[in-house]
Amino acid sequence: MNSLKNLFENQQAVLADGAxxxxxxxxxxxxxxxPDLWNILHPDRVRAIxxxxxxxxxxxxxxxxxxxxxxxxxxxxxxxxxHELNQAGAENLRAEVRASGKPVLVAGDIGPSGEIMAPLGDxxxxxxxxxxxxxxxxxxxxGVDLFWIETMSDLDEVRAxxxxxxxxxxxxPIVCTLSFDTHGCTMMGVTPETAAKFxxxxxxxxxxxxxxxxxxxxxxxxxxxxxxxxxLIVVAKSNAGMPVLVKGKAVYQATPDEMGEFAVRxxxxxxxxxxxxxxxxxxxxxxxxxxxxxTEYEPQAPAAAGAAPAPAKKAPVQRVNRRRAT
Numbered sequence: 001m002n003s004l005k006n007l008f009e010n011q012q013a014v015l016a017d018g019a020x021x022x023x024x025x026x027x028x029x030x031x032x033x034x035p036d037l038w039n040i041l042h043p044d045r046v047r048a049i050x051x052x053x054x055x056x057x058x059x060x061x062x063x064x065x066x067x068x069x070x071x072x073x074x075x076x077x078x079x080x081x082x083h084e085l086n087q088a089g090a091e092n093l094r095a096e097v098r099a100s101g102k103p104v105l106v107a108g109d110i111g112p113s114g115e116i117m118a119p120l121g122d123x124x125x126x127x128x129x130x131x132x133x134x135x136x137x138x139x140x141x142x143g144v145d146l147f148w149i150e151t152m153s154d155l156d157e158v159r160a161x162x163x164x165x166x167x168x169x170x171x172x173p174i175v176c177t178l179s180f181d182t183h184g185c186t187m188m189g190v191t192p193e194t195a196a197k198f199x200x201x202x203x204x205x206x207x208x209x210x211x212x213x214x215x216x217x218x219x220x221x222x223x224x225x226x227x228x229x230x231x232l233i234v235v236a237k238s239n240a241g242m243p244v245l246v247k248g249k250a251v252y253q254a255t256p257d258e259m260g261e262f263a264v265r266x267x268x269x270x271x272x273x274x275x276x277x278x279x280x281x282x283x284x285x286x287x288x289x290x291x292x293x294x295t296e297y298e299p300q301a302p303a304a305a306g307a308a309p310a311p312a313k314k315a316p317v318q319r320v321n322r323r324r325a326t
């Protein structure tokens with residue numbers, strides 16, 4: 001916990017990473033194949049993606065374990081390898097961080113189960129807790145610094161994931177993000193305000209939004225969550241715009257410059273943990289790092305719903321050139 005807290009002591013915003021899934025597809029992952037298996041089959045390719053994020057300026061990086069629960073792995077007949085795949089994912093990233101010599105934190109990525117919670121669906125709360133605890137135990141064995149629960153839509157499932165993570169490693173802090181992709185709510189009807197209060201009540205280290213329908217939507221989520229719970233460390237990991245199909249391939253159209261502007265505006269609205277989700281690569285993260293460093297922090301007063309954040313102002317300081325990977 002202390003390492004995570006220390007990141008926020010001397011800076012207004014901490015930078016997370018970008019997408020893993022879209023980067024894996026670019027590295028050769030085929031549609032329908034389990035990304036988590038690459039922690040065993042192609043750890044070098046996974047680590048190369050994570051290395052680029054470290055070089056771009058990420059201070060917290062997620063493991064390649066988004067689909068690492070028994071619920072998702074059973075679709076590939078891998079549900080007997082939950083601990084192995086999650087531990088490998090954590091160990092791979094830990095090794096890459098160690099090799100970099102940089103104080104980057106390893107976040108154990110826990111995605112949704114892919115099932116519907118009872119009574120609407122068949123997944124009981126106890127079964128969900130068991131499944132998330134199993135994944136979290138593998139991540140903890142691999143040496144993660146924190147758990148990062150993401151892309152959730154149902155607070156009952158979030159509660160199960162939190163309980164499972166705390167059962168496996170009660171000493172590790174938890175970050176959680178929901179996807180507010182349905183008219184400003186999650187697909188299960190959770191509002192940013194309700195989510196913010198829930199996250200504070202659960203004692204999470206940080207909470208916010210990820211994925212969704214682009215940066216404008218995410219900025220509104222940040223505004224509403226920060227207004228509802230000003231003491232919550234708000235997370236903003238937006239997609240790089242909305243994807244379009246180009247020759248049968250999903251292409252995200254937001255440029256690194258546009259995502260750099262998103263980072264500055266999200267910080268002004270109250271976000272303190274910022275990164276990218278689908279479509280963001282190391283170039284987008286590098287742009288965020290540069291803009292956050294070179295732009296003066298000016299908190300924006302609460303505005304009416306839907307009001308656009310003011311354009312960011314460049315800080316009147318000389319830019320420090322840094323050599324970064326592209």
